[in-house]
Amino acid sequence: MTHTCPLRILELYSGIGGMRVSATESGLPFKIVGSYEINTTALEVYRENFPEMTKPHNIMGLNVDELRKLNPDIIMMSPPCQPFTRQGLKRDVEDARTSSFLHLLALLEEVPQPPNMILLENVAGFETSQTRTQLISTLSRRNYVWQEFLLSPTQFGVPNSRLRYYLLAKQKPASFCFNLSDSVQNEFPLCLCVKGEEIETSKTRSCHHCAKPSLSSLHCLLHKFHCAMHPRCFNVGGSYADVLPSLSYYLDVTNNLEPYFLNEKILNKYHMILDIVNRDSQKSCCFTKGYAYYVEGTGSVVQHNTKVKISEIYSRVQELAVDTPQKIELLQQLQLRYFTPEEVARLMCFPSWFRLPKSITNKQKYKVLGNSINILVVTSLLLILTKNNKS
Known part of the structure; x- marks a missing residue:
């Protein structure tokens, strides 16, 4: 299905607004029906860019009736990663920071009509957790199909390694525009060739280089991003992963360093x-x-x-x-x-219009950026999640 009506997005663990930025960059019509975050620094950054975010909202306060009234088409979320990291002792479901996510799974089990789509981001390691097992069980019981990935921005032409777990899910009978696999995939399922946009004008919708399906909105997104970042837009063949630009395009030249x-x-x-x-x-x-x-x-x-x-x-x-x-x-x-924090934001693909408020310290900026998402990767995933099926 191609969305002409605004996509009703419920943004959970919204942080500094990365999921909303990704939705904005996708070009899809959308409406944020709810945004849940309790970290005051993250909310300050969010409000700097989206002033209508007025107060903290705790996911533990969300109930079945409220979720039903919000009626989201999609839930976009990046739950706390610490329970699944070595530094966080990998306490998984025993970590108190997992409680809100387990609460959400309980709501998805009970709500009469769960959202049509889910996009989730977390750290590499989530895929082997008990929490992930509970998530998959919930998706299966609520009649979803899904695909899991481990992806890094380097695959999209960004010179920064940030391997993350991603899950895309759709309620049946909807299906994806690519073949599903039971295993976690380490490759993006659609064409990421630099010249991929030319495929759209040919008779085939598959790339003759990588043989993967091609999506015009995805190629437009990648072309727009890389041409905005680099004065000399890519003029070569191969995939974006093969033509990583230098960091010079991401570094400050005028600031006092x-x-x-x-x-x-x-x-x-x-x-x-x-x-x-x-x-x-x-x-x-x-x-x-x-x-x-x-x-x-x-x-x-x-x-x-x-x-x-x-x-x-x-x-x-x-x-x-x-x-x-x-x-x-x-x-x-x-x-x-x-x-600098601005350079970090650039490497995480936040657009030039995104602002970090002057009222917060550099330490706070690094912290909220470190907890955020890569915009280009998530936007690319959102585009293929909302794309109509293979037929």
Whole structure:
């Protein structure tokens, strides 16, 4: 089904509004019938961009009657990920932060007419959790068909690794525009070729490069995003994953970047475990909510001064004794810095119109961004979820 009437979206765990931004970027007509979030900082960012969000709403206060009245066509959600991460001790259903999601599953079991569609995002690892098992059981009992994925923005041409679990579900008799699999898929099911838009004008609706189904709205989305980010829009063949642009298109050039330089303590203690990239790099590590305040595994740092060779600096550093002033002086030549919050937002594909309010600190910005979603990936999934079936 192609939606001409506004898609009624219920946004759960809305955070800073990533799901709503994705719906906006999709070009689909939609209406937010409800938005549930309790984190005050996230709500402040949400209100900066969507002023009508006025107060916190707790999912635990949602009941069957209220869900019936909201009558959503689709639930879009990104439940708390901590119960499924190593740092969160993987307590799964025993973690109190899972209680609201289990409450939602109970509502889906009871509501007379559940929503036609569901889009869910979470961390890699959710797919092996007891919570996921309960979700699948609920979907099966309520007559849904579904597909699970593990996808990263790099597959969509974005130089940032952020592997995440995604689930798309539809109520029967609706079906998807691609073949379903019982296993979690590591590839996007539709064509992601750079020249894919040309397929739409040919006799076949499948790509002659990758043999996957082609969707014009998806190619328009990818083309629009990449041309907005890069002055030289892609003019080559292959998939977006094969032609990752450099980070230079995502980095600030005019801002005062000195506040983001790593201090001596960090350089001295953590220089051997930093993931260091520069303007020419075509990759960066996943940014977490602890970025710039914890070092290990929270995201990459930028070598701001590329006139010196990092290999030579590190070679000389390793020859020096621990805690010598010369070591710090050498490392400081690299001018290693954190990505700014705006750069992180760019790599997470938030559009240029999206604003982070000046009233919140950088630490708060990193935290809410680290808890958010990649807009391009979710928008792409929303387009194929709402696309009519294979026939």
